[in-house]
Amino acid sequence: MDDARRRGYLDALGVTIWERRAPLAAVADQIEIAPVAPEPISPPLPSPPEPVQTKLERLPLPSREGAGGRGAERLPPIEIEPDPMPFDRFDESGCSPALLDAWDAIAHLPPASDRPGNAIERMDWETLEATVTGCRACGLCATRTRTVFGVGRRDADLMIIGEAPGADEDREGEPFVGRAGQLLTRMLAAIGFSREQVYIANVLKCRPPGNRDPHADEVLHCEGYLLRQVALVQPRVILAAGRIAAQQLLKTDVTVGRLRGRWFSFGPSAIPLRVTYHPAYLLRSPDQKAKAWEDLTRIRRRLDGADA
Numbered sequence: 001m002d003d004a005r006r007r008g009y010l011d012a013l014g015v016t017i018w019e020r021r022a023p024l025a026a027v028a029d030q031i032e033i034a035p036v037a038p039e040p041i042s043p044p045l046p047s048p049p050e051p052v053q054t055k056l057e058r059l060p061l062p063s064r065e066g067a068g069g070r071g072a073e074r075l076p077p078i079e080i081e082p083d084p085m086p087f088d089r090f091d092e093s094g095c096s097p098a099l100l101d102a103w104d105a106i107a108h109l110p111p112a113s114d115r116p117g118n119a120i121e122r123m124d125w126e127t128l129e130a131t132v133t134g135c136r137a138c139g140l141c142a143t144r145t146r147t148v149f150g151v152g153r154r155d156a157d158l159m160i161i162g163e164a165p166g167a168d169e170d171r172e173g174e175p176f177v178g179r180a181g182q183l184l185t186r187m188l189a190a191i192g193f194s195r196e197q198v199y200i201a202n203v204l205k206c207r208p209p210g211n212r213d214p215h216a217d218e219v220l221h222c223e224g225y226l227l228r229q230v231a232l233v234q235p236r237v238i239l240a241a242g243r244i245a246a247q248q249l250l251k252t253d254v255t256v257g258r259l260r261g262r263w264f265s266f267g268p269s270a271i272p273l274r275v276t277y278h279p280a281y282l283l284r285s286p287d288q289k290a291k292a293w294e295d296l297t298r299i300r301r302r303l304d305g306a307d308a
């Protein structure tokens with residue numbers, strides 16, 4: 001049946017004829033799409049924020065060869081917190097102004113010929129020792145057995161200063177004897193000194209009863225003898241052994257544990273001074289011997305010119 005006859009037949013039957021649609025592709029080809037202009041975005045978007053660098057990210061990184069390798073960039077210096085130690089009573093060189101005042105007072109005393117009594121600052125060794133032997137300037141003269149002047153080489157490079165005589169020293173008239181003295185002798189030997197090669201003295205020349213701490217007036221009366229001994233020996237280095245010696249020499253109340261580990265300047269000659277534990281304390285606290293050894297090696301190195 002041809003198409004015209006089929007249409008007529010269906011139309012007679014009342015059947016609606018639907019036209020077949022053209023393929024989509026063919027329809028699409030006939031559609032013209034007008035270009036559409038983009039609509040402006042209002043308001044405009046803000047620009048992206050700058051990346052924030054932390055202080056650490058701003059530091060230049062070392063090269064792969066390591067901080068010390070060739071071509072490595074140098075890291076900026078690190079600022080170290082100042083030593084929190086209360087050294088307000090010391091000047092920058094580590095010298096105690098109070099001690100300088102004491103030296104100054106002695107240095108400005110009128111000449112011996114102009115004032116009564118003995119002028120300690122002008123005494124020679126023999127006069128000084130005889131003066132100490134007969135001294136009754138403080139109350140300790142009443143309880144002492146013997147005065148303890150000092151022993152050793154009178155032009156020694158190293159001078160060791162302790163606090164005051166104990167029972168053994170009071171009996172024998174010599175500083176650092178007994179078990180503590182034997183330990184000091186071994187400590188000195190460890191850094192190459194015999195006892196005879198150093199000079200040893202105490203802040204006080206007479207024993208305080210019961211080994212109590214010296215009183216301020218006793219130190220005041222006696223320290224002139226020690227200062228004269230230092231001036232006569234002119235050591236290159238002073239070792240202050242123990243709390244009393246360190247605190248009296250440096251005119252401070254800072255503990256030995258905080259005074260040790262650094263150099264101080266002593267007196268107008270700025271003699272290098274180092275603090276360590278007293279041998280008697282080391283006998284009671286042997287775990288502290290390593291620190292004392294460290295102090296002694298620093299002294300040895302200083303005397304050898306290898307430690308500033």
Ligand code: SF4
Pocket residue numbers: 132135136137138139140141147204205206218221222
């Ligand atoms: S302690 Fe010193 S000031 Fe006191 S009596 Fe002995 S030597 Fe003299």
